[in-house]
Amino acid sequence: MLDLRPVGYVIGLLAAIFGATMLFPLFADLWHGNDHWPIFLESSLITTVTGALLALTCAGGVRARLTTQETFLLATGVWSVMPLFGAIPFLLGATEATAVDAIFEAMSGLTTTGSTVFINLEDLPHGLLLWRSMLQWFGGVGIIVVAMVFLPELRVGGMQIFRSEAFDTGGKVLPRAAAIAAHISVIYVGLTLLCHLAYLAVGLDGFQAINHALTTLSTGGFSTSDASFGAFQGAPEYVASVFMVLASLPFVRYVQIMAGQARAFLKDAQVRGFMWTIFGLVAVVTAYRILANGDHAEHAFREGLFNVTSIITGTGYASVDYQLWGGFPVVLFFFIGLIGGCAGSTCCSVKIFRYQILFGSVVRQIRAIHSPNGVFVQHYDGRPVDEALISSVASFFGVFVLALGVISVLLGMTGLDFATAVSGAATAIANIGPGLGSTIGPAGNFAPLNDTAKWILTAAMLLGRLELLVVLVLFLPRFWRV
Amino acid sequence: MLDLRPVGYVIGLLAAIFGATMLFPLFADLWHGNDHWPIFLESSLITTVTGALLALTCAGGVRARLTTQETFLLATGVWSVMPLFGAIPFLLGATEATAVDAIFEAMSGLTTTGSTVFINLEDLPHGLLLWRSMLQWFGGVGIIVVAMVFLPELRVGGMQIFRSEAFDTGGKVLPRAAAIAAHISVIYVGLTLLCHLAYLAVGLDGFQAINHALTTLSTGGFSTSDASFGAFQGAPEYVASVFMVLASLPFVRYVQIMAGQARAFLKDAQVRGFMWTIFGLVAVVTAYRILANGDHAEHAFREGLFNVTSIITGTGYASVDYQLWGGFPVVLFFFIGLIGGCAGSTCCSVKIFRYQILFGSVVRQIRAIHSPNGVFVQHYDGRPVDEALISSVASFFGVFVLALGVISVLLGMTGLDFATAVSGAATAIANIGPGLGSTIGPAGNFAPLNDTAKWILTAAMLLGRLELLVVLVLFLPRFWRV
Numbered sequence: 001m002l003d004l005r006p007v008g009y010v011i012g013l014l015a016a017i018f019g020a021t022m023l024f025p026l027f028a029d030l031w032h033g034n035d036h037w038p039i040f041l042e043s044s045l046i047t048t049v050t051g052a053l054l055a056l057t058c059a060g061g062v063r064a065r066l067t068t069q070e071t072f073l074l075a076t077g078v079w080s081v082m083p084l085f086g087a088i089p090f091l092l093g094a095t096e097a098t099a100v101d102a103i104f105e106a107m108s109g110l111t112t113t114g115s116t117v118f119i120n121l122e123d124l125p126h127g128l129l130l131w132r133s134m135l136q137w138f139g140g141v142g143i144i145v146v147a148m149v150f151l152p153e154l155r156v157g158g159m160q161i162f163r164s165e166a167f168d169t170g171g172k173v174l175p176r177a178a179a180i181a182a183h184i185s186v187i188y189v190g191l192t193l194l195c196h197l198a199y200l201a202v203g204l205d206g207f208q209a210i211n212h213a214l215t216t217l218s219t220g221g222f223s224t225s226d227a228s229f230g231a232f233q234g235a236p237e238y239v240a241s242v243f244m245v246l247a248s249l250p251f252v253r254y255v256q257i258m259a260g261q262a263r264a265f266l267k268d269a270q271v272r273g274f275m276w277t278i279f280g281l282v283a284v285v286t287a288y289r290i291l292a293n294g295d296h297a298e299h300a301f302r303e304g305l306f307n308v309t310s311i312i313t314g315t316g317y318a319s320v321d322y323q324l325w326g327g328f329p330v331v332l333f334f335f336i337g338l339i340g341g342c343a344g345s346t347c348c349s350v351k352i353f354r355y356q357i358l359f360g361s362v363v364r365q366i367r368a369i370h371s372p373n374g375v376f377v378q379h380y381d382g383r384p385v386d387e388a389l390i391s392s393v394a395s396f397f398g399v400f401v402l403a404l405g406v407i408s409v410l411l412g413m414t415g416l417d418f419a420t421a422v423s424g425a426a427t428a429i430a431n432i433g434p435g436l437g438s439t440i441g442p443a444g445n446f447a448p449l450n451d452t453a454k455w456i457l458t459a460a461m462l463l464g465r466l467e468l469l470v471v472l473v474l475f476l477p478r479f480w481r482v
Numbered sequence: 483m484l485d486l487r488p489v490g491y492v493i494g495l496l497a498a499i500f501g502a503t504m505l506f507p508l509f510a511d512l513w514h515g516n517d518h519w520p521i522f523l524e525s526s527l528i529t530t531v532t533g534a535l536l537a538l539t540c541a542g543g544v545r546a547r548l549t550t551q552e553t554f555l556l557a558t559g560v561w562s563v564m565p566l567f568g569a570i571p572f573l574l575g576a577t578e579a580t581a582v583d584a585i586f587e588a589m590s591g592l593t594t595t596g597s598t599v600f601i602n603l604e605d606l607p608h609g610l611l612l613w614r615s616m617l618q619w620f621g622g623v624g625i626i627v628v629a630m631v632f633l634p635e636l637r638v639g640g641m642q643i644f645r646s647e648a649f650d651t652g653g654k655v656l657p658r659a660a661a662i663a664a665h666i667s668v669i670y671v672g673l674t675l676l677c678h679l680a681y682l683a684v685g686l687d688g689f690q691a692i693n694h695a696l697t698t699l700s701t702g703g704f705s706t707s708d709a710s711f712g713a714f715q716g717a718p719e720y721v722a723s724v725f726m727v728l729a730s731l732p733f734v735r736y737v738q739i740m741a742g743q744a745r746a747f748l749k750d751a752q753v754r755g756f757m758w759t760i761f762g763l764v765a766v767v768t769a770y771r772i773l774a775n776g777d778h779a780e781h782a783f784r785e786g787l788f789n790v791t792s793i794i795t796g797t798g799y800a801s802v803d804y805q806l807w808g809g810f811p812v813v814l815f816f817f818i819g820l821i822g823g824c825a826g827s828t829c830c831s832v833k834i835f836r837y838q839i840l841f842g843s844v845v846r847q848i849r850a851i852h853s854p855n856g857v858f859v860q861h862y863d864g865r866p867v868d869e870a871l872i873s874s875v876a877s878f879f880g881v882f883v884l885a886l887g888v889i890s891v892l893l894g895m896t897g898l899d900f901a902t903a904v905s906g907a908a909t910a911i912a913n914i915g916p917g918l919g920s921t922i923g924p925a926g927n928f929a930p931l932n933d934t935a936k937w938i939l940t941a942a943m944l945l946g947r948l949e950l951l952v953v954l955v956l957f958l959p960r961f962w963r964v
C-alpha cells in the first residue's frame with residue numbers, strides 16, 4: 001500500500017498557510033468598507049482547519065526525502081487540491097458561483113491562466129478581486145519552484161538540461177525546495193513591488209496597481225475590470241510590457257545577478273532567443289498595423305508591443321480586440337501563444353528552449369540526410385545536446401500537440417465551433433487566458449460556455465501547467481505499484 | 483560547379499513521357515465528340531519536345547549512380563517542373579485559367595492534394611477532366627516510388643526504418659527506382675482496374691468510373707462534378723471507402739502478397755494501427771451521428787465510414803458538408819487529416835507510423851521519469867527503436883507543426899480568417915484537399931482565394947508531398963557547395 005502521508009502532510013501545511021492568506025482579502029474588504037468580509041473569515045477557517053487536520057493526521061509519516069513517486073503526487077496534488085480551497089470564497093461570496101465556475105476560476109488563477117467566467121468584475125467586492133490576483137501570484141511562485149526543483153530532477157520534457165543550475169542540496173527535495181523558494185521569493189516580491197510602484201507612477205490607483213502587479217509578475221492576466229487592460233491604454237501598457245518580459249525570464253538568473261554574476265544572464269541562450277523573438281514579432285505586427293491598417297507609429301508600436309508580449313509570455317491581458325485587426329494578427333497570435341517564455345519563469349506553454357532544441361535538431365537532421373556519413377553534434381547554450389535530450393524535448397512537443405488535438409475534439413464534442421474549440425484548448429493547455437472568436441476571444445469571457453466545456457478546460461489548465469508528463473505519469477499502471 | 487545534367491536528363495525523360503500521355507485526354511475528347519482535342523495536341527507537342535530537348539542536352543552527363551545531392555534535386559525538381567507542364571492544358575484549354583490557377587490545379591493534381599480552383603466541373607470537356615485525374619494518378623505512383631526508394635535511403639523523417647524492406651539493388655538508386663516502379667505499377671494498375679470495375683458495378687458511368695478510380699487509388703480526391711462524391715451517395719461510398727483504404731496501405735506488402743507472403747501484411751504494425759484507428763474513428767462518428775444528430779444507423783455508418791476514410795487517407799472526397807453535423811466532427815476531421823495513412827502508400831500527412839513511434843516514445847519518457855534508473859527499450863514492429871530514429875521522427879513532427887504555423891500565418895497575412903488560414907495550411911501541407919469554413923470547406927472551392935494565397939498553398943503542397951525535409955535541405959547553404 002502506498003504511503004500517502006508525506007504528500008498529505010505537505011499539502012495540509014500549504015493549505016493551512018493558504019487559508020491564513022485569506023485574511024488579506026478580508027482586510028481589503030474591511031478597508032474599503034465592504035460588508036462582504038465575513039465570507040473570507042469563513043473560507044479562511046474552513047481552509048486552515050482542514051489543512052491543519054490533514055497535516056496533523058499525516059505528520060507521523062513525514063520523512064526528509066521524497067521518493068520520485070511522491071514528488072509527482074505532490075505536484076499534481078497541490079494543483080488539484082488548492083483550487084478546491086481557493087474556490088471557497090467564490091462559492092460563498094458575492095459571485096454566488098456554481099461549483100464548476102468557482103473551481104474553474106480558482107484553477108485559472110492558480111495555474112496563472114487568467115481565463116475568467118465572472119462578468120461585471122468592476123462590481124465585485126475588493127476582497128474577491130484581490131483574492132483572484134493573489135491566486136495567480138501564489139501559482140506563479142509555486143510554479144517557479146516546481147520548474148527549478150522538481151522538473152530538472154524528474155527529467156520532464158528536457159528540463160534536465162537545467163539540472164546543473166538548480167540549487168544543490170544533496171538530493172533532498174524538500175529542503176532544496178524551501179531554499180529555492182526563499183531565494184526566489186525575495187526576487188519575486190521585489191519585482192512585484194517595483195511593478196506596483198511603476199503602475200502607480202503611470203496613473204493606476206493603489207488597488208488597481210497592486211492587483212495588476214500581482215497578475216503581471218505571475219504572467220497570470222486576471223484584471224480588475226471586464227475591459228482588462230483596455231482601461232489602461234497608454235503608458236501603463238509600456239510598464240506592463242516590461243514587467244511581463246521580466247516575469248518570463250529564468251529566475252535563477254536574477255538570483256545570480258543578486259550575487260554579482262550578471263554575465264550568465266547576458267549570455268543565456270534562452271534569454272537571447274526570447275528577446276529576439278519578441279523583437280521580431282513586435283516589428284512585424286507594428287509594420288502590419290502601420291501598412292495594412294493605417295495606424296500611426298506610436299500607437300501601432302505600443303499595441304504591437306503590449307499584445308505580442310501579453311500573448312507570448314502567456315499573460316493574456318487584452319488592451320484591444322486584435323481580432324479586429326484582420327486575419328493575420330489572429331492567426332499569428334494563436335501560434336505565438338504556443339511559444340511561451342523561458343523555462344524557470346512563471347510562463348507556461350512549450351517554452352522557448354524547446355523550440356531552440358527542436359530547431360537545432362531539425363537543422364542537424366537536414367544536414368545528416370544531406371551528408372549521411374557526417375557526424376553532427378548539436379549544441380545548446382554551449383553544451384552538447386545528446387539524442388536522449390532531443391527525444392525528451394520532442395516527446396514533450398509531441399504530447400503537447402496530441403493533447404491539444406484531443407482537448408480540441410472533446411471541446412468540439414460539447415458543441416463549440418472550430419475556432420472556439422481549438423483556441424480554447426490552446427489557451428487552457430498553454431495557460432494564456434483569452435482564446436479566439438466572439439465568445440472566448442480577447443473581448444469575450446468564458447462564462448457562456450457549457451459546464452462540460454468548463455470542466456474540460458479546468459483539467460487542461462492543470463495538465464498544461466504541470467508540463468503534461470507530470471500528470472500523465474499518474475496514469476501509468478506501474479506508478480501505483482509499490 | 484554543380485553538374486545538374488544527370489538530374490536534367492531524368493526530368494527531361496519524364497517530361498517527354500508525360501507529354502505523350504496527354505494523348506489520352508486527346509482521345510477522350512475525340513471519343514466524346516468534343517472539338518476541344520487540339521489543345522492536347524499542342525500541350526503534348528510542347529511538353530514532349532521540351533522534355534526531349536532537355537534530355538538530349540543533358541545526356542552527356544548521365545551516370546548510373548546519383549549522388550545524395552542529386553537525388554534531392556531530382557525529387558524536388560520533378561515535383562516543381564512537372565506541374566508547369568501539367569498546367570499547359572489548363573492554360574490553353576476551356577478553363578482559360580490564369581497562370582496561378584493552372585499551376586495550382588496541376589500541383590494539386592501531381593501532389594495528390596485534390597483542392598480545386600475550377601468551378602462548374604460538369605461543363606468542362608472530358609479531356610480536361612481526365613487530365614486532372616491522370617495528374618493525380620501519376621503523382622500517386624511517383625510518390626510510392628519516392629517513398630520506397632529515396633526516403634529510406636535518405637533517412638528522411640524516420641523513413642530509414644523501412645530500409646530493409648526496400649528492394650535492394652546494391653545502392654544504385656536509378657535501377658532500383660525502375661525495378662520498384664515496375665513491380666508497383668503492376669499492382670497500382672491492377673487495383674485501379676478493380677476499382678474501376680467496382681465503380682461500374684455500383685452504377686457510375688464509364689467516364690465517372692475511370693476518373694474516380696484514378697483519383698481513388700492515388701488518394702487524390704479530384705472528382706468530375708462540383709458535388710464531388712455527393713453525386714454518388716449509397717453503394718459507391720462503400721466502394722470508395724474500401725479502395726481508399728487499400729490505397730493507403732504499404733504497397734511493398736502487396737508485392738509480398740503477390741509473391742505468396744501474406745503473413746508480413748497481416749503482422750505489419752502500421753497496417754494494424756491504421757485499421758484500428760479507422761475502426762475507432764468510424765465507431766465514434768457513427769455513434770455521434772445517431773445519438774446527437776438522430777441519424778438512422780446505415781446512413782450514419784456509411785457517411786461516417788466514407789468521410790473518416792476520405793480524410794484520414796487524405797483523399798479528400800466530400801459526400802456531404804460535414805460542417806453541418808456540429809462542432810465535434812469539424813474539429814475531429816481537422817485533426818484526423820493530420821494523421822494520414824501508411825508510409826509507402828500514396829498517402830501524405832504525418833503518417834501512422836510516426837504517431838506510433840512518437841506515442842511509444844512518450845510512454846517510454848513517462849516510464850523513465852517515473853523510474854530514473856530504469857532502462858526502457860522501445861520497440862516498433864518487433865525491432866528496437868534507437869534514440870536517433872526517435873529524434874528523426876520527432877524532428878519531422880516538429881518541422882511539420884512549425885511549417886503548419888508559418889504557412890497559416892502567411893495565409894492570414896493575405897487576409898484569410900482563422901479557420902480558412904489554419905485549415906488551408908493543413909489541407910495543403912497534408913495533401914488532403916478540402917479545408918474548413920464556407921470558402922474552402924467540403925462544400926466549397928479554392929477559386930475565390932487571392933492569388934498570393936494560391937501561390938502559398940501551391941508551395942505548401944509541394945513541401946508537404948516531399949515530406950518537407952527533402953525540400954528544406956535545398957535551403958542549406960552547404961547543399962550547394964561541391
Ligand SMILES: [K+]
Pocket residue numbers: 112113114219220221314315316431432433
Ligand atoms: K495567463
Ligand SMILES: [K+]
Pocket residue numbers: 594595596701702703796797798913914915
Ligand atoms: K488528397
